[in-house]
Amino acid sequence: MMVGAAPAVNAALTADGWSTRASGFVGLHTDAAVGLFQQLRPTMGSVAVVELGANDCCDGGALGYQIDRAMQALSGLHVIWLTMPVFRPGAAALNQAIWAAAQRWPNLAIADWGAVVAANPGATWSDGLHLTASGDQLMASFLREQLDGWYGRWAGPSTTYVAGFGGAPNLNATGSPNPGAVSGATAYSDSGYWVTDSQGDVTTFGNAPFLRAASPDHPAAPIVGMASTPDRKGLLAGRC
Amino acid sequence: MALDQPVESITAAAGGAGYWLLGSDGGVFTYCGAAFDGSDASVQTPSGSASYSDLLPRSAGGYWLVGESMG
Numbered sequence: 364m365m366v367g368a369a370p371a372v373n374a375a376l377t378a379d380g381w382s383t384r385a386s387g388f389v390g391l392h393t394d395a396a397v398g399l400f401q402q403l404r405p406t407m408g409s410v411a412v413v414e415l416g417a418n419d420c421c422d423g424g425a426l427g428y429q430i431d432r433a434m435q436a437l438s439g440l441h442v443i444w445l446t447m448p449v450f451r452p453g454a455a456a457l458n459q460a461i462w463a464a465a466q467r468w469p470n471l472a473i474a475d476w477g478a479v480v481a482a483n484p485g486a487t488w489s490d491g492l493h494l495t496a497s498g499d500q501l502m503a504s505f506l507r508e509q510l511d512g513w514y515g516r517w518a519g520p521s522t523t524y525v526a527g528f529g530g531a532p533n534l535n536a537t538g539s540p541n542p543g544a545v546s547g548a549t550a551y552s553d554s555g556y557w558v559t560d561s562q563g564d565v566t567t568f569g570n571a572p573f574l575r576a577a578s579p580d581h582p583a584a585p586i587v588g589m590a591s592t593p594d595r596k597g598l599l600a601g602r603c
Numbered sequence: 604m605a606l607d608q609p610v611e612s613i614t615a616a617a618g619g620a621g622y623w624l625l626g627s628d629g630g631v632f633t634y635c636g637a638a639f640d641g642s643d644a645s646v647q648t649p650s651g652s653a654s655y656s657d658l659l660p661r662s663a664g665g666y667w668l669v670g671e672s673m674g
Contacts (some may be wrong), residue, residue: 406660469641470643491674498651521671521672522671522672523669523670523671524669524670524671524672525667525668525669525670526629526643526667526668527665527666527667527669528631528640528641528642528665528666528668529638529640529641529664529665529666530640530661530663530664530665531640531659531661531664531665531666531667542671543671544656544657544669544670544671546612546657546669547657547659548659548665549659549660549661549662549667552616553661553662553663556659556667558669575663588657589657
């Protein structure tokens with residue numbers, strides 16, 4: 364990350380209970396960082412936050428290749444990769460390469476730092492990239508939010524969780540998903556699905572249509588499985 | 604084969620071309636030609652992992668893994 368921001372980030376995260384090691388390097392390219400990741404990987408914890416790309420050339424394809432190498436080096440970790448401010452021509456293409464990588468790596472989440480800077484012009488000096496003192500603090504609080512959000516997935520209240528693989532998009536729920544998902548079914552469109560909890564409360568995701576149960580809700584015995592009808596336009600839920 | 608966590612579901616691939624077994628830790632095991640598009644079993648978490656319960660296949664390729672976080 365930015366050299367100047369590392370102390371503020373370390374301080375904010377340590378105060379929040381995180382065991383951190385924030386490191387900043389001047390002029391670090393992504394390809395050089397891969398070697399650093401390989402060296403440090405045995406001593407890393409559960410999650411890595413990466414801010415790289417601003418020193419790379421404006422070839423998004425090349426950055427995508429280097430991100431893949433970095434993700435291989437960081438195998439087994441949850442990785443949060445920051446977008447960069449659009450501080451020079453070509454930066455937008457580099458950000459696109461970062462966003463695209465998330466489609467290839469299910470353990471990669473993108474944190475849109477570039478959007479935060481765009482909304483807070485005083486966060487950077489006139490070059491649009493390097494951070495002012497207030498920018499250091501902004502990055503510290505931004506990273507703390509990102510990490511707390513990730514940790515909350517595991518340590519917070521039980522919530523339904525769905526992960527897409529192999530081109531299956533990550534979709535938003537229609538309404539708040541019920542905790543304790545036990546089963547699901549894919550909708551006809553292939554771009555949505557239903558998830559049920561043990562009480563038979565069904566949450567729809569993507570463009571799956573809302574369906575009303577034909578039998579009474581909340582059966583006496585818990586729901587243990589769900590399947591779509593052969594045409595994938597209806598649902599069947601089973602209890603035992 | 605020894606599993607780290609028990610199998611939670613079995614799902615047929617489109618057209619009957621194989622099937623998947625899903626472990627509660629997000630491990631995906633393919634059989635008889637079903638495609639492997641990734642799993643969530645290898646990602647470290649601070650306090651265990653999600654508890655997965657179902658695999659939802661897509662006709663166009665890929666799948667979703669459904670579960671709940673360990674709150």
